[in-house]
Amino acid sequence: MxxxxxxxxxxxxxxxxxxxxxxxMQAGLMDxxxxxxxxxxxxxxxxxxxxxxxxxLGLVGESGCxxxxxxxLLVGLEEPAAGSVRIGSEDAMALRRTDRRAFHRRVQMxxxxxYGSLNxxxxxxxxxxxxxxxxxxxxGPDLYARVTVALEQAGLTxxxxxxTRHPHQLSGGQRQRVCIARAIVLDPSVLVADExxxxxxxxxxxxxxxxxxRLVAERNISLLYITHDLATxxxxxxxxxxxxxxxxxxxxxVDQVLAAPRHPYTAALVSAIPVAxxxxxxxxxxxxxxxxxxxxxxxxxxxxxxxxxxxxxCRSTEPTMTGSSRWHVACHHPATGATA
Amino acid sequence: xxxxxTFLKAVWKTPTGRFSLIxxxxxxxxxxxxxxxxxxxxxxxxYGPDRKLLRLAGPSWDxxxxxxxxxxxxxxxxxxxxxxxxxxxxxxxxxxVAIGLNIGLIAGYFGGRIDSILMxxxxxxxxxxxxxxxxxxxxxSGRSLTTIVIAMTLVMWRSTARVxxxxxxxxxxxxxxxxxxxTGASDLAILYREVAPxxxxxALVNTAFALAWAIITEASIGFLGFGDPQSxxxxxxxxxxxxxxxxxxxxxxVVPPGIAIMVLVSAVxxxxxxxxxxxxxxxxxx
Amino acid sequence: MTRYILRRLFYMAVTLFAMIxxxxxxxxxxxxDPTATVISPALDExxxxxxxxxxxxxxxxxxxxLAYLRNLAVLDFGMSFRTSAPVxxxxxxxxxNTLLLILPSMIAAYVxxxxxxxxxxxxxxxxxxxxxxxxxxxxxxxxxxxxSMLAILLFSITLGWFPTGHIVTPGKFxxxxxxxxxxxxxxxxxxxxxxxxxCYQLCFPLLLMRSTMLSTIGEDYVELARxxxxxxxxxxxxxxxxxxxxxxxxxxxxILGWAVAGSVVIESVFSWPGxxxxxxxxxxxxxxxxxQGAFLLIAVLTILGTFVADLLYGxxxxxxxxx
Numbered sequence: 001m002x003x004x005x006x007x008x009x010x011x012x013x014x015x016x017x018x019x020x021x022x023x024x025m026q027a028g029l030m031d032x033x034x035x036x037x038x039x040x041x042x043x044x045x046x047x048x049x050x051x052x053x054x055x056x057l058g059l060v061g062e063s064g065c066x067x068x069x070x071x072x073l074l075v076g077l078e079e080p081a082a083g084s085v086r087i088g089s090e091d092a093m094a095l096r097r098t099d100r101r102a103f104h105r106r107v108q109m110x111x112x113x114x115y116g117s118l119n120x121x122x123x124x125x126x127x128x129x130x131x132x133x134x135x136x137x138x139x140g141p142d143l144y145a146r147v148t149v150a151l152e153q154a155g156l157t158x159x160x161x162x163x164t165r166h167p168h169q170l171s172g173g174q175r176q177r178v179c180i181a182r183a184i185v186l187d188p189s190v191l192v193a194d195e196x197x198x199x200x201x202x203x204x205x206x207x208x209x210x211x212x213x214r215l216v217a218e219r220n221i222s223l224l225y226i227t228h229d230l231a232t233x234x235x236x237x238x239x240x241x242x243x244x245x246x247x248x249x250x251x252x253x254v255d256q257v258l259a260a261p262r263h264p265y266t267a268a269l270v271s272a273i274p275v276a277x278x279x280x281x282x283x284x285x286x287x288x289x290x291x292x293x294x295x296x297x298x299x300x301x302x303x304x305x306x307x308x309x310x311x312x313x314c315r316s317t318e319p320t321m322t323g324s325s326r327w328h329v330a331c332h333h334p335a336t337g338a339t340a
Numbered sequence: 341x342x343x344x345x346t347f348l349k350a351v352w353k354t355p356t357g358r359f360s361l362i363x364x365x366x367x368x369x370x371x372x373x374x375x376x377x378x379x380x381x382x383x384x385x386x387y388g389p390d391r392k393l394l395r396l397a398g399p400s401w402d403x404x405x406x407x408x409x410x411x412x413x414x415x416x417x418x419x420x421x422x423x424x425x426x427x428x429x430x431x432x433x434x435x436x437v438a439i440g441l442n443i444g445l446i447a448g449y450f451g452g453r454i455d456s457i458l459m460x461x462x463x464x465x466x467x468x469x470x471x472x473x474x475x476x477x478x479x480x481s482g483r484s485l486t487t488i489v490i491a492m493t494l495v496m497w498r499s500t501a502r503v504x505x506x507x508x509x510x511x512x513x514x515x516x517x518x519x520x521x522x523t524g525a526s527d528l529a530i531l532y533r534e535v536a537p538x539x540x541x542x543a544l545v546n547t548a549f550a551l552a553w554a555i556i557t558e559a560s561i562g563f564l565g566f567g568d569p570q571s572x573x574x575x576x577x578x579x580x581x582x583x584x585x586x587x588x589x590x591x592x593x594v595v596p597p598g599i600a601i602m603v604l605v606s607a608v609x610x611x612x613x614x615x616x617x618x619x620x621x622x623x624x625x626x
Numbered sequence: 627m628t629r630y631i632l633r634r635l636f637y638m639a640v641t642l643f644a645m646i647x648x649x650x651x652x653x654x655x656x657x658x659d660p661t662a663t664v665i666s667p668a669l670d671e672x673x674x675x676x677x678x679x680x681x682x683x684x685x686x687x688x689x690x691x692l693a694y695l696r697n698l699a700v701l702d703f704g705m706s707f708r709t710s711a712p713v714x715x716x717x718x719x720x721x722x723n724t725l726l727l728i729l730p731s732m733i734a735a736y737v738x739x740x741x742x743x744x745x746x747x748x749x750x751x752x753x754x755x756x757x758x759x760x761x762x763x764x765x766x767x768x769x770x771x772x773x774s775m776l777a778i779l780l781f782s783i784t785l786g787w788f789p790t791g792h793i794v795t796p797g798k799f800x801x802x803x804x805x806x807x808x809x810x811x812x813x814x815x816x817x818x819x820x821x822x823x824x825c826y827q828l829c830f831p832l833l834l835m836r837s838t839m840l841s842t843i844g845e846d847y848v849e850l851a852r853x854x855x856x857x858x859x860x861x862x863x864x865x866x867x868x869x870x871x872x873x874x875x876x877x878x879x880x881i882l883g884w885a886v887a888g889s890v891v892i893e894s895v896f897s898w899p900g901x902x903x904x905x906x907x908x909x910x911x912x913x914x915x916x917x918q919g920a921f922l923l924i925a926v927l928t929i930l931g932t933f934v935a936d937l938l939y940g941x942x943x944x945x946x947x948x949x
Binding site: 460463464466467468469470471472473475476477479480499552556557559560563564565575578581582587588591594595597598601602603604605606608609610 | 637640641642644645648652653763764766767768769770771772773775776778779783880883884886887890891894895902905906909910917920921924925927928929932
């Protein structure tokens, strides 16, 4: 099978609408007797975005903002409380219920921890072969040919050198390439990469980023790239979405958003990037305090308690997404310096 | 099968491990060939040249370990005793791990209600007093090697289940489990093809300790007089010696069975511990 | 904290109930004449029929089960086939004897084992460590009844230091009262089984403590304690050993099981009139009400012990949140 045979399969638009995930905090017996309501933690609280084939969307936010949960919802590791995901004309959530295997064939993920995400008991060839086997493929020369191709596409050449090894015999970078090979062996149209380089040495990071970029381009994959690190998003992403407390507050082309953020939260994040921001004419807006508990989301704009520009309107009414077709922001008082 | 080979290879690497494997090999050989090389029929009463019953005769060329009060050859009884010890111990260890491994895997992996039900059941079994329970079961259901194995397995799987469950609880949070799930693997496939291989080493260590404990318990059952009346075991030899009330006149009757148990069980312990050291190099030592 | 205890108590009650139920059906479901475990087979057919009616054995199983629960609630274990005395009266005294032998020796074994294990790990690498480990493993691998026999052979028969068995010199206390336990004679009889059991049971905590300590000694907080200028002794007992006690505590319920098993064995060898020996004797005489009573009591002791061990573990581990 040729490695390029998937191009047609992977050209569908991903539409995520109002995706939500709530956790109910288990109330103790005594609390229940006292009639206390169990706390509801809204980890992901209405996330919407589109993702075109061959496009990379960076999902950025502090830890605990719900970006990883969004990724896990997308690949089906968690049950959404509400919302929909469409891949082309298909309802992915319905597909997941009717044909689990088919759903998982379309959506794959690369995990943060290259050490824990490879089964230490298995050889590399078995690790790459397992997804095919779980999809019902028979063991045989065809299957191992696909394993070899996946490994080589992930930059582990010659593949024969890696097939019989165990994960503990590989370096962190090599392991992450194995994870990527495992993710692409099923020819997915959507790939979620959850902080794929945060646990790797600096010298290896760019290799992994280049690899992901190449795969996206060659295989026309839609990549959701989750990170807390704004410094690397520019190198890989086409667009960027900033998440705060379970919601996307700003989404737009990566160069423009980083150059002239319109949401005060984005501006604060950008000002914290250690490299010089091009066109840094604004003084860094000050935000104070810590990210609030997702169980007690403030009324109105959820960023208002920490926002330097907050008004009474912000504290009472939640802002909606506004803006041009490519650049949206959820803020009552967005910065207007560099409107596209 | 492959895991057993890996186990033997790992144990063989350490000097103590090698020594214990050799000892174990000798005992396995005795279990297989012991009855064949036994010089006498273990149940036959032996008479001396003067046609008198050889009661409590000391060790001699003809009777290496002397004779019992009834004139039976102790060395031959000892050689017959290796087989039931290893068979009962081995089957109990296997049964223990088979049940404990599966209960631990299922409870730890599925969690929630399944876990709490299985753990409550484990607690009930944990409350069963070990030896008294076995004895009551044997006295009610008849004594044979089969009932001994069943009774021992019933009270031994519980600790293996707990140990395995604890390990599975941490394994199931590993990203490789999530990675398998998003490739469409079913729960059973994840449990038995991804998680289970990773607890096998721990299960193996547990098998070794279960084997050691089963051999000692089988001997204790025999000593208390609840062993299989059809077979000669090291425990039953000691029971005869104790019941005869003449053991203080015949140390050669009392010492060998205990030594055999002690050496065999020590070898099993050391092999298990050598493997544990390979798994966790921090537990260095002898 | 109270909530934790309450929940544990609830679990214990559930376990106890399940155990009692299990025993009921075990004694009635196993092969053989079900009434044989309740009515003495020595009686003739008409008497047995009368007994069957009296004991309610002609009733459906479930009715019998309820009656059984009702009786247990008031500690009525029935009558002994042999002496026709209430089972509870026989058990009571035996329980005291077992506890007097097993409890002190298990506590001694644990304390000596914990300190001994910590010490040999602290002075690791020496010849002493190797021989202690080898010796402890060998003792642990030997059957307890055999060690007891050897001890009798050596200390009682050859050296004549201790009596060979029994709790007091037979015939000395025709009517046993609690005063019996305060005599020199009792202590003299207690000494050998106590020593044998202690030596045997201390091997496990000793070996476990040693291996836990070996991994603790390399930890950063031990190094830190040393850098703070604490004496070696303070580091050993205050830091290294304290943190190694936890794995030891988790094994308490298991050890408790061994202690009970050990008591059956050791009481048999030393003719110590405890619960274990009572049970064995009753089984050989087919005195099933006594067997059941003794067994249930042993089971209750085991469950209680597990409960205490759980609480103790909670107290020792600061990471456990009482919920």
